[in-house]
Amino acid sequence: MSQxxxxxxxxxxxxxxxxxxNELHLTSTKAKPTDSDSNEYPLTLEEYHRxxxxxxxxETGGVKGQIKLKNARVLVIxxxxxxxxxxxxxxxxxxxxxxIVDNDTIDTSNLHRQILHDSxxxxxxxxxxxxxxxxxxNPNVNxxxxxxxxxxxxxxxxxKGYDLVLDxxxxxxxxxxxxxxxxxxxxxxxxxxxxxxxxxxxxxxxxNIGPCYRCFYPVPxxxxxxxxxxxxxxxxxxxxxxxxxxxxxxxxxxxxIYNEENFEPFLMQYSAFPKQTMRxxxxxxxxxxxxxxxxxxxxxxxxxxxxxxxxxxxCGSCNYDVCTAEERITVQDFENNYHKIEKKNYLLLDVRxxxxxxxxxLPDTFNVPVKTLRNMDGSIEELQKYxxxxxxDSEIIVMCRFGNDSRLATRLLKDDFKITNVKDVxxxxxxxxxxxxQTLPKY
Amino acid sequence: MVKLRVExxxxxxxxxxxxxxxxxxxxxxxAFTIKDLLDYLVDKMIDNPKDVEVFIEDGTVRPGxxxxxxxxxxxxxxxxxxxIEDGDVISFTSTLHGG
Ligand SMILES: [Zn+2]
Numbered sequence: 001m002s003q004x005x006x007x008x009x010x011x012x013x014x015x016x017x018x019x020x021x022n023e024l025h026l027t028s029t030k031a032k033p034t035d036s037d038s039n040e041y042p043l044t045l046e047e048y049h050r051x052x053x054x055x056x057x058x059e060t061g062g063v064k065g066q067i068k069l070k071n072a073r074v075l076v077i078x079x080x081x082x083x084x085x086x087x088x089x090x091x092x093x094x095x096x097x098x099x100i101v102d103n104d105t106i107d108t109s110n111l112h113r114q115i116l117h118d119s120x121x122x123x124x125x126x127x128x129x130x131x132x133x134x135x136x137x138n139p140n141v142n143x144x145x146x147x148x149x150x151x152x153x154x155x156x157x158x159x160k161g162y163d164l165v166l167d168x169x170x171x172x173x174x175x176x177x178x179x180x181x182x183x184x185x186x187x188x189x190x191x192x193x194x195x196x197x198x199x200x201x202x203x204x205x206x207x208n209i210g211p212c213y214r215c216f217y218p219v220p221x222x223x224x225x226x227x228x229x230x231x232x233x234x235x236x237x238x239x240x241x242x243x244x245x246x247x248x249x250x251x252x253x254x255x256x257i258y259n260e261e262n263f264e265p266f267l268m269q270y271s272a273f274p275k276q277t278m279r280x281x282x283x284x285x286x287x288x289x290x291x292x293x294x295x296x297x298x299x300x301x302x303x304x305x306x307x308x309x310x311x312x313x314x315c316g317s318c319n320y321d322v323c324t325a326e327e328r329i330t331v332q333d334f335e336n337n338y339h340k341i342e343k344k345n346y347l348l349l350d351v352r353x354x355x356x357x358x359x360x361x362l363p364d365t366f367n368v369p370v371k372t373l374r375n376m377d378g379s380i381e382e383l384q385k386y387x388x389x390x391x392x393d394s395e396i397i398v399m400c401r402f403g404n405d406s407r408l409a410t411r412l413l414k415d416d417f418k419i420t421n422v423k424d425v426x427x428x429x430x431x432x433x434x435x436x437x438q439t440l441p442k443y
Numbered sequence: 444m445v446k447l448r449v450e451x452x453x454x455x456x457x458x459x460x461x462x463x464x465x466x467x468x469x470x471x472x473x474a475f476t477i478k479d480l481l482d483y484l485v486d487k488m489i490d491n492p493k494d495v496e497v498f499i500e501d502g503t504v505r506p507g508x509x510x511x512x513x514x515x516x517x518x519x520x521x522x523x524x525x526x527i528e529d530g531d532v533i534s535f536t537s538t539l540h541g542g
């Protein structure tokens with residue numbers, strides 16, 4: 001059996017395991033439903049004590065509201081920048097069952113914002129780390145983990161049995177998938193996102209009458225306009241605040257603060273800089289011609305599960321594959337045949353944005369961001385303003401963070417600037433740090 | 444003359460000189476629509492022609508950007524055909540994806 005097949009089988013078994021545990025729990029809780037009318041004191045004394053401060057807020061509906069929370073089953077997809085701040089509030093509030101889907105492991109670079117995890121657990125699965133924390137915070141809550149990557153084949157199995165979904169994911173691909181599956185199962189989605197200093201939040205497919213993600217975004221954004229937290233960066237409390245707002249919306253939905261009559265589609269926009277502002281935009285309703293929630297849907301359980309709906313194809317991806325093998329060198333090559341040579345007769349060009357470059361870079365490097373290069377329209381004179389000694393016969397070695405932009409830059413330098421001797425360092429500066437010089441700061 | 448405010452949120456300000464809000468007095472005789480505003484923004488306010496495609500695609504606002512007229516989805520107000528009135532606030536925001 002190939003490694004790929006083995007990995008696939010492990011994924012499948014992990015999923016089966018989660019499902020069996022889930023079913024076991026669902027049958028055990030279904031056997032003794034909590035009902036506020038049949039019993040004078042439907043909660044345990046510990047629960048009265050624990051939830052007292054929120055039960056005495058009139059808006060929650062007191063014990064009745066608490067029982068709604070206790071009977072609720074909420075699925076959180078992603079235990080990262082949004083999942084981490086929302087999860088403890090959901091567990092703290094006493095939501096009875098919380099599922100967490102995430103196959104990613106904790107990296108040190110997550111910890112400035114993913115504050116459920118900690119430095120001692122780098123490398124651990126995020127869903128398991130989150131579960132550990134939530135179990136300590138509120139042992140009454142049943143936390144179910146799904147250490148798998150959500151995809152066409154497993155989404156329906158995972159979503160089944162939940163009342164509400166929190167979309168805490170980070171790419172359009174999964175956002176469309178989460179929305180499509182939730183619509184097909186009739187689940188309300190609390191959806192949010194954020195990058196840099198801003199965040200957005202919305203309720204989608206509210207009780208199967210509100211608009212879905214596709215109603216808002218029938219056409220996906222072009223892949224080169226999508227930036228994630230690893231590329232765009234993010235300020236911890238900015239995304240954290242949005243995650244906490246997700247918990248608030250979730251609690252309000254469970255407490256029936258919104259209903260079919262008063263619900264109006266909205267999108268909230270939080271901006272942290274320069275002044276903090278929160279705006280609520282009134283949004284379109286469900287679209288009759290929506291391919292998923294409209295009157296004649298083509299996106300169904302069958303077309304999703306069969307793979308006919310191809311999210312990768314639909315959203316597209318940036319094409320960085322623009323250099324031939326001869327135009328690329330490995331970091332080892334770079335070290336041995338360029339960087340270590342005494343007398344340097346090549347130019348090293350780092351095409352990262354200057355605020356990246358400032359954090360760390362190699363010595364004797366020129367910094368011209370790929371965007372600036374593109375704006376020069378192939379003019380050597382313009383390039384000489386940054387690199388005085390450059391000409392069409394120069395040998396240039398190009399580097400960026402991960403080796404993507406450097407390939408685009410290599411193409412520009414060869415095709416537009418007509419510089420013939422240009423090479424891209426495959427894997428970029430971070431690969432160089434990993435394989436050659438671990439004393440340099442990686443960010 | 445039409446007096447309005449335009450806003451660029453969700454990182455869109457990068458193509459408008461990194462400024463998020465502009466108060467504009469635009470000379471116009473007769474109706475001034477969102478379509479006219481887009482032409483004005485492209486002609487007068489995007490310095491780098493290479494940045495136009497970040498904002499406009501096929502003659503309209505690029506997919507992934509939400510357009511709001513006085514804090515309401517432009518789809519509720521007539522999209523490109525909406526006639527801007529004095530005091531209107533037109534906001535453009537990129538859809539964010541990170542989480
Ligand atoms: Zn829809």
